[in-house]
Amino acid sequence: MGALQSGDRSSFPDPVYRETVLRPLFDGARHHHAGALGRIDRAHLVMLVETGILDRAQGAAIARALIAMAREIDPAALAYGGDVEDYFFHMERELKRRAGADIGGRLHTARSRNDIDHTFLKLGLLPRIDALLADARDLLAVLIEVATRDRDTLIVAYTHGQPAQPTTHGHYLAAMIEVLIRDMERIEAARAIVDLCPLGAAAITTSGFPVDRHRTAELLGFSGPLQNSYSCIAAVDYVTSTYDAVALMFLHLGRPIQDFLFWSSFEVGQLYLPNAFVQISSIMPQKRNPVPFEHLRHLAGQTVGRARAVVDLLHNTPFTDMTDSEAETQEMGYQAFEVGHRVLALLAATLSAGRIDPERVAVNLDRSCATITELADRLVREEGLPFRLAHEIAAEVARAVVASGGSLSDSGYPAFAEAFARHVGRPPVADREAFRGMVSPEAFVAVRERFGGPGPAALGAALAGYRGALRAFAGRAAAIGERQASAAATLERRMHEIAEGL
Incomplete structure (x- = not known):
């Protein structure tokens, strides 16, 4: 397509402006916001009739035209002709054609495209937030299920990229669960800002007509009207709050995803994915x-x-x-939701299918001396040593085991007995078998029953709390769904009553 040429500068719109601005906006509105604009027209009409701003005959004529337009016009089939500024004016012209210019033009009483725009943008954002939260609840349910399944399944926990201590897969996933819950709460908090209706603010300062802003908010399924009318058209924190919360959720999910990739490497081998989730190299058949x-x-x-x-x-x-805050910006943001759905679904499926390899975990824990902290702790509790001395003895044992290429449980006792006697001046009470118990990863985890720890009772209590949080998320979503369904039914009923002159 060749470069567009400007036309007559005395008439609107210039061809370049039409093709670069008006046509994309028209196409975006008919694709993303046509349904919301129709709901706004209906809710505003019901309110105008109920407040007496329009009489019943006027309301009936407009209602019949709007009902017919919804039945007969497919927004997807519309083509921008350049003869009106945007989708709103196209539909207003159609309403005037059907109801008459005098009657059809009365629907715009006490409103502006300013408050209409932010209302349909919020109506476009709310279902996307709700759908993302539904997928997040599904992921949360999977995380809780797998954490419960693997509450006693040992893994190596890493710090600074190195083996650090044993914990359980369930305990690791519980950390993910808590972050996800907080992320979902942040998105819910953003949703509460989106859920306040701007309609009735008109251009800036509301209207001299006795509009009922609470009624239009109710008919559209909002929790209520946004109070300050300037805020309705200027304070787009509903956009920034939503996308900030979305960005944080997926930033936070990206961090354990990086861990899972590391865990599933050949050298670590802690996490195994079944064949359905691996691809084979086109040239190296051994690769998973x-x-x-x-x-x-x-x-x-x-x-x-x-x-x-x-x-x-x-x-x-x-x-x-x-x-800057309106249609094209919002439509760009919708892509974040579309990609986010893919992440949540794939992550849930992958985590559900994956399994921890206990043999690789056992080898890596033993050879890395990851339980050595508990050895120092046990020397304090059972041998009566000060912690710093116990720590020094444990460190010498770890260095000796790593230098020998052996394992802590099998070859660590001689180094332990020698270091203990040299520092303390007596042999340890613990014999070889007791030493093996001291450095056992199972014992390491079992003794850590403090609040938030990986011990069975502590983790069990945490999982019970997470299940309660999941139920609360589902309950709040159900209540919102019921409110929106009731609003839709009321709006539909009142429209037909007004169309029939009731």
Whole structure:
């Protein structure tokens, strides 16, 4: 397509402006926001009739035209002709054609495209938030299920990329669960801001007509109206709050995804994925590539980037109604939700299918001396040593085992007995068998029954709390769904009553 040429500068719109701005906006509105705009028209009409701003005859004519338009016009089939500014004016022109210019033009009483725009943008954002939260609840349920299944399954916990201490897979996943719960709560908090209706603010200052803003909010399924009318058209924190919360969720998910990729490497081998989740090299048939984690890392990063881009677009914009926060910015943000759904679904499936390899875990724990902290602790509790002395003895044992290439449980006792006698001046009470118990990873975990620890009772209590949080998320979502369904039914009923002159 060749470069567009500007036309007559005395008439609107210039062809370049039409093709670069108006047509994309029209197409975006008919694709993403047509249904919401129709609901806004209906709710506003019901309110105008119920408050007496329009009489019943006027309301009936408009209602019949709107009902017919919804039945007969497919927004997806519409083509932008350049003869109106945008989708809103196209539909208003159609309403005037059907109901008459005098009657059809009355629907716009006491409203502006300013409050209409932010209302349909919020109506477009709410179901996307709800769908993302539904997928997050599914992931949370899987995490709780796998953490419960693997509450006693040992893993190596790493710090600074090195083996650190034993814990359980369930305990590790519980940390993920807590972050996910907080992320979901952040998204719910953002949703509560989105769930306040701007309609009735008109251009800036509301209206001289006796509009009922609570009624339109109720009919559209919002929790209530956003109070300050300037805020309705200027304070787009509903956008920044939402996309900040989305970005944080997927940034946080990306961190354990990186761990899972590391765990599933050949050298570590702590996490095994079944064949359905691995790809074989085209030239190296021995390779089992854990590609879901690579895709998850990449897609989670995409989600963060897309969400952050929306927030960054609003940096240093004026505190007023402005195009920067509107349709094209919002539609770009919708891509973050689309990619985010893929991450949540794939992560849930992959974690459910994966299994910890206990043999590799046992070898890595033993050879890395990952239980040596508990040896020092036991020397304090059972041999009566000060912790710093116990720590020094334990460190010497670990160095000797690593230098010999042996394992702590099998070859650590001679180094322990020698270091203990040299530092303390007597042989240890613990014999070889007792020493093996001291450095056992099972004992390491079992004794850590402190609040938040991996011990069976502590982790069991935590998992019970997470199940309660999941039920609470589901309960709040159900209540929102019931409110929205009731609002939709009421709006549909009142529209037909008004159309029939009741």
